[in-house]
Each structure stands twice: as structure tokens, then as C-alpha cells.
Amino acid sequence: MNWFLWRSSLLALVLGIGCKSVPRDECGKPLPPAVAPVFTPRFVANVEPRSFLGVAVDSATKARIVGVSFYVEDLRVSANSDSLGIARFNDLPLGVHRIAIRRLGYEQLRDTIQVSPLSGTIGVYELPKRRLYMCETVITR
Numbered sequence: 811m812n813w814f815l816w817r818s819s820l821l822a823l824v825l826g827i828g829c830k831s832v833p834r835d836e837c838g839k840p841l842p843p844a845v846a847p848v849f850t851p852r853f854v855a856n857v858e859p860r861s862f863l864g865v866a867v868d869s870a871t872k873a874r875i876v877g878v879s880f881y882v883e884d885l886r887v888s889a890n891s892d893s894l895g896i897a898r899f900n901d902l903p904l905g906v907h908r909i910a911i912r913r914l915g916y917e918q919l920r921d922t923i924q925v926s927p928l929s930g931t932i933g934v935y936e937l938p939k940r941r942l943y944m945c946e947t948v949i950t951r
Contacts, residue, residue: 857930862899862923866891866911869936878913878937911935 866878874895889897916937
């Protein structure tokens with residue numbers, strides 16, 4: 811009988827200490843309002859000298875856009891953004907170049923980039939959606 815009382819006391823002591831160390835339920839407090847996560851297109855990229863890396867994101871959702879055309883006008887070369895929204899140009903001539911950034915359904919942007927022999931260039935472009943106007947055509951006889 812002594813053995814049973816000793817074990818029961820030890821079990822009650824362990825459970826009592828365990829219950830006090832567990833955080834209490836917060837059921838009485840209301841949950842904070844849901845907040846949408848803020849996406850900032852930050853990344854670390856190793857960009858070689860004489861190269862350009864362009865990133866295209868949607869201006870409203872900040873999501874990266876696939877299939878955006880980056881066109882270097884004076885060189886007449888282009889690259890499309892991949893699944894991460896990134897377009898790459900390597901071994902560009904030194905100097906200033908004009909680029910056009912476009913995709914169907916988005917506004918076209920133009921920018922000027924500086925290609926340096928010491929470091930690469932990175933550009934992040936927020937493309938706003940293009941406004942569509944619906945016209946009604948009526949044909950009468």
C-alpha cells in the first residue's frame with residue numbers, strides 16, 4: 811500500500827508541475843486581423859561585369875511576371891523573363907543603352923542602363939496592368 815501511495819504522489823506532483831509549465835489557452839482574446847504578407851522583391855544575385863539582369867514584377871501584387879520582353883534597342887537584342895521573372899543579358903558593350911520592357915496586358919516601360927566594366931547592372935521594374943476599353947459596335951440595316 812505504501813508503494814501505491816508513493817507512486818500516486820509522485821505522478822500527481824509531475825502532472826502538477828507539467829500543467830503549470832504549459833502555456834495557457836488564449837481563447838478569451840480575439841484574434842488579430844489578418845494581414846497580407848508584404849512581398850519585397852529582394853534577392854542576392856551575382857551579376858558579372860558587362861551584364862544586365864532585369865526583374866519584372868506586377869505593380870499591384872508584387873508577384874514576378876513570366877514572359878516579359880526586355881529589348882535593348884540600340885543592339886537589337888532581346889531576352890524574355892524566366893519563371894522567376896528574371897531576364898539576363900551577358901557580354902554587353904560598355905556604355906549607356908536604352909531598353910524597352912513590355913508584355914501583353916501590361917503598360918510598356920522604357921529605361922536607360924549603364925554597362926560598366928567593373929560590375930553588372932540590376933533593374934527591378936514594376937509593370938502596371940494596361941487599362942482595356944470595351945467598345946460596342948452596332949450594325950444596322
